[in-house]
Amino acid sequence: MYSDVHRRPIAERIDWxxxxxxxxxxxxxxxxxxxxxxxxxxxxxxxxxVLKCMDGRINIPVATNTPTGILMPFRNLGGMFDLGWPHxxxxxxxxxxxxxxxxRRVLFLITxxxxxxxxxxxxxxxxxxxxAAISHMxxxxxxxxxxxxxxxxxxxxxxxxxxTDEDALxxxxxxxxxxxLSTLSPWDRTTxxxxxxxxxxxxxxxxxxxxxxxxxGNLDHIAEVRGQAARNERQxxxxxxxxxxxxGRGFDFLHTPNLALIIGPYSPNLADPIRKAAAIxxxxxxxxxxxxxxxxxxxxxxxxxxxxxxxxxxxxxxxxSGFAAQVIGEEFPELAGRMAVRTAVLDWRSRTLESxxx
Numbered sequence: 001m002y003s004d005v006h007r008r009p010i011a012e013r014i015d016w017x018x019x020x021x022x023x024x025x026x027x028x029x030x031x032x033x034x035x036x037x038x039x040x041x042x043x044x045x046x047x048x049x050v051l052k053c054m055d056g057r058i059n060i061p062v063a064t065n066t067p068t069g070i071l072m073p074f075r076n077l078g079g080m081f082d083l084g085w086p087h088x089x090x091x092x093x094x095x096x097x098x099x100x101x102x103x104r105r106v107l108f109l110i111t112x113x114x115x116x117x118x119x120x121x122x123x124x125x126x127x128x129x130x131x132a133a134i135s136h137m138x139x140x141x142x143x144x145x146x147x148x149x150x151x152x153x154x155x156x157x158x159x160x161x162x163x164t165d166e167d168a169l170x171x172x173x174x175x176x177x178x179x180x181l182s183t184l185s186p187w188d189r190t191t192x193x194x195x196x197x198x199x200x201x202x203x204x205x206x207x208x209x210x211x212x213x214x215x216x217g218n219l220d221h222i223a224e225v226r227g228q229a230a231r232n233e234r235q236x237x238x239x240x241x242x243x244x245x246x247x248g249r250g251f252d253f254l255h256t257p258n259l260a261l262i263i264g265p266y267s268p269n270l271a272d273p274i275r276k277a278a279a280i281x282x283x284x285x286x287x288x289x290x291x292x293x294x295x296x297x298x299x300x301x302x303x304x305x306x307x308x309x310x311x312x313x314x315x316x317x318x319x320x321s322g323f324a325a326q327v328i329g330e331e332f333p334e335l336a337g338r339m340a341v342r343t344a345v346l347d348w349r350s351r352t353l354e355s356x357x358x
Contacts, residue, residue, distance in 0.1 A: 006241050006258075010294030010340060013243060017259075017296065021353040024253035028069060028351040037069055046210035047072070047099040049092075051140065052111045052162075053079040053123060054261045054273060055240075060109070061252075063167040065217030068252060069351070075262045077273035078125020079112055080136060083143040088266040096148060096155060105207055106155045108144055110137045113162040121164065125276065134159070134172075152202050158211075166225050169218050173199035181218050189216060241289045244296035245277045247320045250346035251300060253353065260298075265320060274327045282335050294338040297324055302348040313345040314356055 005016050027033055049072040052058045061071050072095065074081070074088075083089050099106050112133035115121035119128045126133040141157040148155035161170030161180075168182035179199050184192075192215055196208050203211075241258040247265065254260050261277040263270075285292040299321035303313035321343040329336040344355045 006243060006290050009291065010243075010296070010338075014296055014340060014342070017244070017298075018353070018355070021253045024068070025351045025353065033068075036067055040067055040070060044210040044213060045104050046207045047095075047104045047106045048109065048210070048214075049074060049095060049106065050109045050111060051076075051079055051081055052109075053077065053113055053125060054263050054277065055113060055123065055164075057164045057240075057258055058111070058113055058162055059167075060111070060162070060214075063162070063169070063218055063221050064214040065220055066214060073252070074266070075264045076266055077263065077276055078123050078133065078136075079110070080125060081140050081266065083140070083147060085266055085268055088264075089147070091266070093147065100154060105153075105204060106148075107207055107211060108155070108157045109160045110140050110144070110157055111160045111162050112137050113164055115164050117165045124280070130161075134161070153204060156203055156207055158200070158203075166222050166229075167218070168222050169215065171196075171199060171215075181215060182222060184219060186219065186223065189219060192216065192219075240280055240284055242280060242284060243290045244298055245274070245281065245324065246298045246300065247274070247324050248300045248317060250302040250348065250351075250353070252351065265301075265316075270323065271327045274324050275331050278328045278332045278335060282332060285335075292338070294340055295335075297321060297328070297339055297341045298344065299324065299342075300344045300346050300353065302346040304348050310345060317343050317345055317356065 005013055008016065048070065050060050051074045052060065054075050054077050060066070060073075061068060074092070081088060083092065096106050112130065113123050114130040114133070122128040122130060123133055126136070137159045141159055144155065144157035159172040161172070162168070163170065163182060166182050168180065170181070171179040173179070177199055179195055193208070193212060196203070196212065196215075200208065242261045244260045246254070246260045246262045249264060251260065251262050254262070261280060263273045263277060267273065281295050284290045299317045301313040301317040301320070303310040321341055325336070325339065325341055328339060342355060343357060344353050346353050
């Protein structure tokens with residue numbers, strides 16, 4: 001069971017993880033799941049990408065009750081992004097061009113996170129300074145507008161907060177206006193659509209209609225979280241308990257919170273988020289939140305086609321795992337002695353995680 005996986009020996013945790021990936025792939029490839037995704041996308045054609053922190057608690061599909069495979073994630077330390085980074089800019093531009101070529105608009109959720117109960121459970125990447133995080137996300141929003149246009153007819157960048165105690169979304173509109181879903185009651189569900197119209201008047205109507213299911217799902221999820229808190233079942237999910245560092249892309253199967261610190265391969269200074277992630281793992285061990293017998297470093301790179309594309313993904317994944325292992329070995333030699341390294345590629349079409357050795 002997921003509830004006790006944090007306490008298992010590291011070898012059992014790794015076996016559990018790859019079994020989770022296998023089961024996720026099987027579910028993703030099932031006829032029912034494929035039809036559900038096709039139906040959802042037919043009803044809600046807007047492509048939604050999420051820029052978010054590597055923190056394992058930030059799981060937007062779970063928090064919005066959205067089917068797996070609908071939201072496209074991009075992760076980095078603190079949700080810190082710069083669209084001037086060569087690789088990131090190319091990946092985002094390619095994603096937008098591919099979606100637009102298919103006749104779809106693109107909504108970017110540019111997220112920061114914080115905790116109302118304890119600032120120290122907030123974003124370590126910004127030194128627990130929520131206002132600094134919001135300021136950065138507004139800069140990212142301006143960069144998206146610089147590349148894709150400020151008219152928002154096709155690409156819309158939306159700054160969103162994520163309150164990790166209740167997994168609640170906060171939407172930021174113009175002139176400081178906000179919509180905090182944690183302040184709404186179940187009886188406010190029917191008011192969400194007009195609230196969105198007031199908050200985001202320049203968002204295309206079709207895009208607002210496609211954003212609405214995420215917000216309704218978040219209201220349901222908040223109610224579930226509050227029920228867990230009332231039963232004293234929530235505390236462990238709002239503290240850091242990550243026991244793996246995931247580097248690369250293709251970690252959709254990690255749909256449970258507080259398992260992994262996920263680092264996208266975007267920043268030119270990739271060593272910095274790796275060091276910070278390793279420090280969090282070490283702190284988790286020192287505090288007894290996870291066993292100190294080991295942690296997992298997992299590199300994964302997706303590919304679309306067999307042959308050249310897969311071979312290139314293999315080389316990239318091997319580079320990422322080797323680079324991260326070297327950084328951790330140099331900066332955290334004691335922690336490195338408890339590091340298990342796995343290298344993989346992901347068949348993006350089938351979501352099959354394929355181990356290619358250490």
